[in-house]
Amino acid sequence: MCGIAGSLHLYGGSAGQEQLRRMIETIRYRGPDDIGTYSQGPIGLAHARLSIIDLAGGHQPMSITQDSLWITFNGEIFNYIELRDELIAKGHRFTSSSDTEVLLHLYQEEGERCVERLNGQWAFAIWDAPRRKLFLSRDRFGIRPLYYTQADGEFLFASEVKALLACPQVACAIDLHGLDQIFTFWVTVPPRTAFQNISQLPPGHSMVIEEGHVRIAPYWTLDLAPRVANGHTTDTQLTEELLELLHDATRIRLRSDVPVGAYLSGGIDSTVIAALAKRNVGERIRTFSVTFDASELDESRFQHEASSFLGTSHHNVRCRHEDIVRIFSEVIWHTEQPILRSAPAPLYLLSKLVRDSGFKVVLSGEGADELFGGYDIFKETKIRQFWGRRPDSSWRPLLLKRLYPYLPGIQRQSLEYLKHFFHVTREELNGLFFSHLPRWEVTKKAKQFFSVSARTELATADAVTALLRDLPTSYATWPPFAKAEFLESRYLLPGYILSSQGDRVAMAHGVEGRYPFLDHRVAAFAARLPARLKMKVLDQKHLLKMAVKGLIPESIRTRSKQPYRAPDGVSFFRNNDEYVQDLLSPIRIKRDGVFDHRATEALVKKFRSGNETSVKDNMALTGILSTTVFLDRFMRGVGVGGSTASPPSGAQLLSQSESRL
């Protein structure tokens, strides 16, 4: 796992070594083991390396065939051994044992379609010198990030936005439309980011720049169209097939020349992966967890049960309220986008624990909830769909009481209020976004804190329109459950789970996450399963639970879903609230111009009073805080708590960009 950056002069000019070095130095924490640059004519490539495979021979940027093909590559190709054998049989000669070189040869052999053969997680750029073509690609689920922009006739790309901002010609300003999307979906819809004029390559897409033209196209999408049953496969056969797939997905993700650890959240998914890792390795593995003071969030009991059952060497880090406040600014520096939940912060501490323990690779269970029916929003969809078929039924809506058992604000509601909140009409049932309407409605309410100027700028904005342009052709015909799965996998997974809670906070400490559930073979298997096997009645991850019987402790296999959560707004007011006082002072809020200072002051007062706060209040507070830090760190180059950092080159004070609001 590494950091990459590069540039291509589109209309003449040469790539400068100094710029390349400045870009890659800003994200050096992604690859502290080695650094390399290459420039020749219009192309410049840079690489910061986290050495994991072929420690001695994997230096990048790397070239083959007398420097005609060059690559800078972030990620891992887990099936590189099989691909290498295949390529050798076809006459290719290798000078290293790295997966990077395999990727270059595969490109040479199969061209742009080579990505379809890859099993892994990647963001890379290949310079095809004879064709003067730059080929970039991002993995299927967006595990690895890839950003780009164009300025002064130069195409620039990098693993993180801050590497682009290191170029003086790249302006830095918040994209209010991106913020509007975050305050609706929690994420921006690719290619949009939280920065003006900076884009991200969508997951499952490749990009070609050739003769001054840019071409972006998908090479893979998660197709959840209902399948016609082909032959008769029993549930038992399916559980066996799933377990076999997961076993192999884990096996190839253990390919590494450094030791591999595993996260243990206390839930089913990470425990399954740790168990399969142990089976593959055949020896004691190291596991890592985060714990909390608050009993409703803490899962240490289950983490210890899993560790004890699997015989792992277990380490944990306790995340306290004051820790979240202490590291919040650093976390936003890494997420590179405002966030509505504080949940990335504890994971930042966790990756530090991993790194301090001498590990730089961890396996984790991300993807299982999206692909196998784990999230409560799928249960919500199913119940609302059931109720929506008979909206007048008096007993069907009673099932709403079964939703979100861990949220007291929902549990203590009367049925009348639940019915209003989880509303359903026959028309909505057939809508494109039926499953997510209640969630988006709550999130959107946090926009009431936007300033008048921000609202004016966004008067015609419609976050949902961006989704409409991005849906698969047959999406409209899919059942609500499949639509919900797609929305989770396509947007929240790459934009938040794998990014703010994944790559960013892990790579902040040079730690690579690997996700067996996101092996595309596992995804293809999940895509052809009928919904009834993902959620039998209201039993979440039904088939997965059947498949892992005996593999993990029964107490974990049969426990009800406990989503990973962290203390939100209350963290910032627990001891003293100097942090909030400084960050959300009326002067600062007015100066930034994004939020209304009076409303923000009233929100702070509400939290300070110690009275009960709602889900919306917590999202709004975290959203305003993180946006303010985001503006400070990226547009003003200011650290919080008195420390200062150099502003990225090209940064504009928001007051300057405000003229565009």
Added chain:
Amino acid sequence: MLQTIRKFVIDNYLFGEEDKLGNEDSFMETGIIDSTGILELVRFLESTYGIKVTDEELIPDNLDSVNKIVSFIHAKQSVSTQTDGGISFQSAGRLPI
């Protein structure tokens, strides 16, 4: 009472936007209070007016506008007075059907 309730709603749900609140406005229809926010309101009413809101009374007919809340509190207080006088009621306000 009406002004106290108005102030609570303005401070805690509208965050100062006073002109957005009519006394007859439905909290649900206007989106002023979301489902998870209703319990804050109940806590406030219980602590301010010394009443106990039962689960059965947690319905929009009792709590969905400033005026409805005022009527509900009056009814509760009246029941409480009558109960003190020996007449027992299980709940006040409108009951769910």
